Amino acid sequence: MVSEFKEFAMRGNVMDMAVGIIIGGAFGKIITSLVNDMIMPVVGKLMGGVDFSNLFINLGDGDFATLAAAQEAGAATLNYGAFIQSAIDFLIIAFAIFMMIRAMNNLSKKEEVEEAPAEPSEDVVLLREIRDALKK
Template sequence: MINEFKDFIAKGNVMDMAVGIIIGAAFTAIVQSLVGDILNPIIALFTGGIDFTGWFYALDGNEYASLDAATEAGAPVFAVGKFIMAVINFFIIAFVVFMLVKMVNRVKAAAEKPDEVAPEVPTGPSQLDILIEIRDALKK
């Protein structure tokens, strides 16, 4: 069983997956910073200072100063602003991944492209052309 585990760990797919998870976690931190520190202030500028992360609805009917105050009080809340930010995060991540895949596909296509284009070998007339010539010769 230990040997099977060693074989499993030694496979390249497991290591690739581990690297992907680590990079994904780091990428998530970058995107959260991009959204929270750069995009939110820009959106707030255009919307008159509205901060999405503060949008919430308390389902118990009480008024709370902030989302943190409502959650500390134990009130059930719809955190609409957090959801909006999650959607914005998703679109940013999806766009960046799209651009990465597009770049990788372009690099792959360039690598697979042959250096020299083979010259076209001239071919003789097709079978149809020969039959047409025979027909025309017979008519004469």
């Protein structure tokens, strides 16, 4: 059983998947930073200075100026600003992955076209016909 697991784990597809997961995690952090630190402040500024990370609906008693104050008081909140940021994260990641897969598909199509054998020249065809005639 150990040898079967070792054989499974050492297959190329499993190793490729592990590398993909690790790179995907790092890529996700980069996109999250891009959205939180660069895109959302610009979108918030264009929308009149709105800070999306601080948008919430208080479901409990009391009135809180910020999400941090509501969370510190232990109030139940509906954090729709965080949801908006996560949705934008997802859209950017999905688009980036789409573009990457599209580029990989285009590269593989070009390789397939290049691998197709070229038609023989007229000289080669003529020589083959002569060879076949001489064999008869």
